[in-house]
Amino acid sequence: MIIKYNTIKTLVFSTLLLAIMGCSTDEKQTVTTMNNLVFQDEFNENGAPNSAYWSYNIGTGSNGWGNNELQYYTDRPQNVVVEDGMLKITARRELYMGSNYTSARILTKGKVEQKYGRIEARIKLPLGRGLWPAFWMLGANSDTVTWPQCGEIDIMEYLGSNPTTVLGTVHGPGYSAGESISKSYTLPNSRFDTDFHIFGIEWGEDYINYYIDDVLYNQITPEDVPGEWVFNQPFYIILNMAVGGNLPGSPNTETAFPQTMLVDYVRIYQ
Template sequence: MNKTIKYKIINKALLFISFLLITTFVISSCETDETQTVATFTELVMSDEFDTDGAPNSAIWNYNIGTGDNGWGNGELQYYTDRTENVTVQNGVLVITAKEEQFNGSNYTSARLLTKGKFQQTYGRFEARIKLPYGKGIWPAFWLLGDDSNGSEVWPQIGEIDIMEYVGNHPTKVFGTVHGPGYSGAQGVTKSYELDGDRFDTGFHIFGIEWGPDYINYYVDDVLYNQITPEDVTGEWVFNRGPFYIILNVAVGGALPGSPNAETVFPQNMLVDYVRVYKNSYN
C-alpha cells in the first residue's frame, strides 16, 4: 500500500476520535520561558485531503496568476500559473512544482493557491502535512493573510501569519512569523525551529498554529516551539479581527532566499498531504 495512503487511513480514524474527545496540546517541549496559553479544539471545519486526482478542489482553492507587483512584493522571480505542470493532485497529495522555464517573460514558473472568498476564519487550529523542496532560491510557505476584499486596508495593516516558511538551502530549519503595522518585512516577529539529525525535504512534517485572542502558538509536529502575543510586537496587534484566508505557494528567488544558483536542481516539488482547520473554544 502507498505509504501516504496508509497514513491517511490511520489519520482519518484519528480524526473521528477527535470529534469525540476534547484535545489539548502538550506544552512541555516549548522552549519559551513564559506560561503558554493553550486552547482546546473539538470540531474540524475545513479539510482538504487531496484524495481526487487532477485540479485542486475549486470549492476551496483560487489561484494568484502572474508576477504581482515587484514579484509579489518580495522581488520573486517566478510566474505563478494554474497549469497542471505547476499544480495538480496526484496519488493523494497536492503537488506544487517550481520549474525553470521561459514563460511570459519570466525564467521560472510555480503556483500559489489561496482560499480567499471560499474559506476564511478567525482563530482556531490551522495545520498542513507537507514535504518541502530544497535548493538555493527555493522559498515555500504555508500562511494566512487578513481579508482585504473591501479595499479599505492593505498589507501590513490586514495582518499576516506565516505558519511555515523555509529557504531551501537550509533544509533543517523552518520559521514562523507575524507581520503587522510597525513590524512587517524584515521587522516581522519570528522564531525558527530546527530538526535534529533530519531534513524537511526528506519526509512529511505537520506545521500548525493554534490561534486565539491575544496569542498565536506555533507547532512543528507535536512540538510547541513559540508563542507570540501583543507584548511581543512593536505596533498594533491586528490578529483579534478577521477573517484570514490560507495561502500555499512555492516562490523562486526573492528578498529572503536570494536567487537560485548553479547547484539548484529543477523542478522542485512541495507535496501537501492535507490541510485541516479546526474551531477552538473561541470560535
C-alpha cells in the same frame, strides 16, 4: 555593580533554562487543544485543486509579489495539481511569459476564511537554494486595508538552502518585513525535504501558538508586537512556492529543477 551584574547574569541563566525546558519535547507539553475538525482538504481527488476552496494568483504581481521573486505563477497542472493523494506545487526552470521560472500560488480568499482556530498542514518541502515555499495567511480584508495593516500570519516559511529550518512569523502595522516578529525552528535530527512534517498554529483571542509535529516552539501575543494586534478577524490560507527574491536569493548551479512541495492535507480545527 558587581552584584547587580551577577544578578542579571543569573536571571539570564534561569531564562535560558526555562527556554530550554520550554522547548523540550517533554511528553507533558500540551501542543494543541482545539480538536473539532471544521474544514479539511485531504487532496484525494485528482485534478485541479477543489475550486470550492481554492483560487489562484497568476503572474508576477508587482515587483515579483513585492519581493523581487523570479517566478511566474500559473494554474497549469505542470505547476499545481492534485494526484496521489497530494497537492503538488512544482517550481520549474522554463521560459514562460518573460520569466525564467514557473510555479503556483493558491489561496482560499473569499472561500475559506477563518477567525481563530487550529490551522495545520502536513507538508514535504523541496531542496535547493532559491526555493521559498510557504504556508501562510492574510487578513480577509486585504483588498480594502493595505498590507501590513490587514495582518499576515506565516505558519511556515522555508528556504531551500536551509533544509533543517523553518520560520514562523507575524506581520502587522509597525512590525512587518524586516521588523516582523519571527522565530525559527530547526529539526535536531531530520530534514524538511526528506520527510513529511506537520506545520500549524493554534490561534485564539490575543495569542498565536506555533507548532511543528509535536513541538510547540513559539507563542506570540499582543505584548510581543510593537504595534496594533490585527489578528482578531478572519484570515484566508495561501500555499505557494516562490523562486528567488529578496529573502532566499537566486537559485544556483546546485539547485535542481523541477522541485515540488507536497501537501498531504490542510485542516482547520476549533
